[in-house]
Amino acid sequence: MSTTLLPDHETTEVLDRTVVTRPSLRDTLDQSLAMAWRALKKMRRNPEQWFDVTLQPLLFTAMFAYIFGGAISGSVEDYLPIVITGILAQTALTACMATGIQLREDMDKGVFDRFKSLPIARIAPLVGPALADLIRYATAATLTILTGLLMGYRPGGGVPGVVAGWLLTVVAGWSLAWIFTYFGTRARSAQAVQGISMMVMFPLTFLSNAFVPAETLPGWLEAFVKVNPVSLVISAVRDLMNDGALTANVGWALLGCGIVVAIFLPLSVRSYSRKM
Amino acid sequence: MTHVPDTDLAVAASGLVKTFADFRAVDGIDLEVRRGEVFGVLGPNGAGKTTTLKMLATLLPLDGGEASIFGVDVRRNPHMIRQLVGVTGQYASVDENLTGYENLWLFGRLQGLRSAKAKSTADDLLERFGLTEARDKQISAFSGGMRRRLDLAASLISQPPLIFLDEPTTGLDPRTRGQMWETIRDLIREGSTVLLTTQYLDEADQLADRIAVIDRGIKVAEGTPDELKSSVGSSTLQLRMSDPAETAGAEDVVRRVLGEEPVLTPEAGGLNAALTDANRAADVLIALRQAGLSIASATVQKPTLDEVFMAITGHGAEDETHQPEMEVAR
Numbered sequence: 001m002s003t004t005l006l007p008d009h010e011t012t013e014v015l016d017r018t019v020v021t022r023p024s025l026r027d028t029l030d031q032s033l034a035m036a037w038r039a040l041k042k043m044r045r046n047p048e049q050w051f052d053v054t055l056q057p058l059l060f061t062a063m064f065a066y067i068f069g070g071a072i073s074g075s076v077e078d079y080l081p082i083v084i085t086g087i088l089a090q091t092a093l094t095a096c097m098a099t100g101i102q103l104r105e106d107m108d109k110g111v112f113d114r115f116k117s118l119p120i121a122r123i124a125p126l127v128g129p130a131l132a133d134l135i136r137y138a139t140a141a142t143l144t145i146l147t148g149l150l151m152g153y154r155p156g157g158g159v160p161g162v163v164a165g166w167l168l169t170v171v172a173g174w175s176l177a178w179i180f181t182y183f184g185t186r187a188r189s190a191q192a193v194q195g196i197s198m199m200v201m202f203p204l205t206f207l208s209n210a211f212v213p214a215e216t217l218p219g220w221l222e223a224f225v226k227v228n229p230v231s232l233v234i235s236a237v238r239d240l241m242n243d244g245a246l247t248a249n250v251g252w253a254l255l256g257c258g259i260v261v262a263i264f265l266p267l268s269v270r271s272y273s274r275k276m
Numbered sequence: 277m278t279h280v281p282d283t284d285l286a287v288a289a290s291g292l293v294k295t296f297a298d299f300r301a302v303d304g305i306d307l308e309v310r311r312g313e314v315f316g317v318l319g320p321n322g323a324g325k326t327t328t329l330k331m332l333a334t335l336l337p338l339d340g341g342e343a344s345i346f347g348v349d350v351r352r353n354p355h356m357i358r359q360l361v362g363v364t365g366q367y368a369s370v371d372e373n374l375t376g377y378e379n380l381w382l383f384g385r386l387q388g389l390r391s392a393k394a395k396s397t398a399d400d401l402l403e404r405f406g407l408t409e410a411r412d413k414q415i416s417a418f419s420g421g422m423r424r425r426l427d428l429a430a431s432l433i434s435q436p437p438l439i440f441l442d443e444p445t446t447g448l449d450p451r452t453r454g455q456m457w458e459t460i461r462d463l464i465r466e467g468s469t470v471l472l473t474t475q476y477l478d479e480a481d482q483l484a485d486r487i488a489v490i491d492r493g494i495k496v497a498e499g500t501p502d503e504l505k506s507s508v509g510s511s512t513l514q515l516r517m518s519d520p521a522e523t524a525g526a527e528d529v530v531r532r533v534l535g536e537e538p539v540l541t542p543e544a545g546g547l548n549a550a551l552t553d554a555n556r557a558a559d560v561l562i563a564l565r566q567a568g569l570s571i572a573s574a575t576v577q578k579p580t581l582d583e584v585f586m587a588i589t590g591h592g593a594e595d596e597t598h599q600p601e602m603e604v605a606r
Contacts, residue, residue, distance in 0.1 A: 012356065013279040014346050015437055019359040027388060034385040042373040045414070114369035114430065117333050119358035120386050 020119075028121040035128020043132065052098055053140035057091045061147040064211060072212055077152050084148035085165070085237045086210030089230050091140040092173035093205055097197040099133050100180025104190045107272075122273045126181055126265075130174060137173035141166050157244030165241035168253060172233040175257035178264035185271040204230045229256040283347045286311045286438050286469040287332060293340030294327050294493075301327045303493035304341070309438075309471055311346075314464050316484030316501075317473040320585070324493040325473035326366055329442050332471070333363045345438060362431030366442040370415055370426050376402060377411045380430060387434045401429040405459065421452030425459060432463075439463065441472040445479060457482055477584055481505070489588060497588045505579055506552070507587055512577050513549045513557045518570040520545035525569050533563045539586050545572065550579075550587065 069076035236253035287309035294302040334354040343350040384394030
């Protein structure tokens with residue numbers, strides 16, 4: 001057809017209908033946005049899906065700051081720059097985990113049979129919810145920062161630093177969510193996703209520099225902590241928010257996120273397509 | 277732009293095979309559905325009906341055999357097949373979290389309709405399927421029949437030339453079932469080609485032009501509803517002898533009077549015989565009395581799927597030992 005601009009978009013005539021052999025990039029985008037719309041509607045109608053990104057940041061920030069503040073940094077105020085950035089990463093990761101679990105739950109429903117039977121890009125049912133979940137990561141990050149500010153956190157990076165740190169948290173959340181999305185497409189049940197995700201999430205958050213300085217750990221553990229992508233993100237967020245500095249850490253964090261997406265997005269799409 | 281040559285066959289499948297672990301759910305099925313006809317696939321739970329349909333709809337990969345729809349290869353061009361087939365699943369495949377209208381709007385958008393067009397199509401379909409009042413209700417508030425109708429409506433958004441209906445009335449009460457049949461008949465009148473699966477002979481009889489009977493993954497018979505029914509007689513005489521020892525004598529009498537081979541049932545002293553005319557039952561009963569054979573009970577029944585099965589496969593439709601299809605298919 002003359003309107004075809006993309007080389008991957010070929011048409012064939014069957015009966016009197018024009019059908020395409022493959023979805024175009026434009027179709028894929030439209031379909032992903034439609035799926036994001038569905039995910040947003042679903043979120044709005046199931047308010048319990050918001051608990052992990054609303055209550056958890058408030059609770060964890062206060063809890064961790066008051067419990068560990070004195071022991072680790074001498075005072076709650078001195079600990080806030082460490083713990084706020086740590087909890088940002090932790091809540092983003094928890095929100096990611098929910099992305100995978102909810103995808104699995106969703107895929108068990110009848111409506112997914114219809115999605116599979118429709119001529120839509122296989123990536124759309126995965127990208128749609130991922131886009132909608134940006135709102136959840138943003139909510140979690142905003143609430144964590146606000147709680148910190150209320151408790152006396154005064155980020156040295158000022159407004160630009162905080163905004164940049166917030167943005168990096170959301171991007172990291174979206175990127176790391178593909179790991180859990182992949183589990184979602186592979187596991188047999190939502191419970192299984194939850195189980196696997198917990199096993200991945202706890203080491204990722206606690207074996208990082210989220211709550212304690214890495215230097216205080218035994219050498220072998222410190223080695224792992226330093227390559228943990230969550231540590232990379234946390235270091236970068238600290239540089240941005242606490243020092244207002246655009247450091248190499250930010251580059252490493254973004255690269256780490258990029259690698260995670262480059263590996264797990266194609267794996268997820270392949271595993272989802274195979275489930276049919 | 278290429279052009280797939282027109283073919284009279286909406287579905288052409290040969291030697292379809294699907295294996296789950298060591299269980300052959302579909303074991304070499306051939307199907308030919310002509311354009312414009314309603315083709316019924318009849319069989320008990322676990323026979324491989326849904327699995328066959330899922331393979332043709334690109335929801336399951338083929339483990340063996342070939343299939344094409346309107347000349348388009350199912351294996352090679354799944355994306356094209358999805359534009360030609362509307363699928364209505366066994367379990368209503370609509371979104372619980374959305375309203376009736378939102379469901380249809382979403383499916384329209386996903387199939388490339390602009391927002392305004394998706395909106396008008398959704399409203400048209402809701403009206404046509406008598407769901408206008410439920411337009412803004414969430415699906416969780418829908419009755420079983422309403423869900424099925426919405427599901428069917430959703431399959432029609434892109435006006436596909438071929439429609440798959442997987443057990444469209446299983447689990448519905450008789451009244452809702454009748455409404456669903458009416459809806460399907462309307463669809464047929466508009467000239468759609470329909471491939472439907474069912475467990476009920478009467479449903480296939482009511483709706484289908486031709487029927488394939490499937491059992492344990494194999495096609496055991498094919499023909500028009502009349503041909504199938506005449507293979508088991510128009511009805512069945514079910515006899516139970518007072519003394520099981522007299523069963524052999526009763527078999528002789530039935531064979532002599534009806535010229536048909538009776539089928540022994542699992543209960544002692546029970547036998548079934550096909551009747552081309554229900555009135556012939558009286559002849560059999562008189563002959564039994566004359567032969568001095570005593571019956572415990574005698575009933576005349578219209579053919580059931582079980583009898584079609586008994587007649588064609590030599591075993592009942594209910595004595596299936598393998599797992600239900602859906603569990604395996606997942």
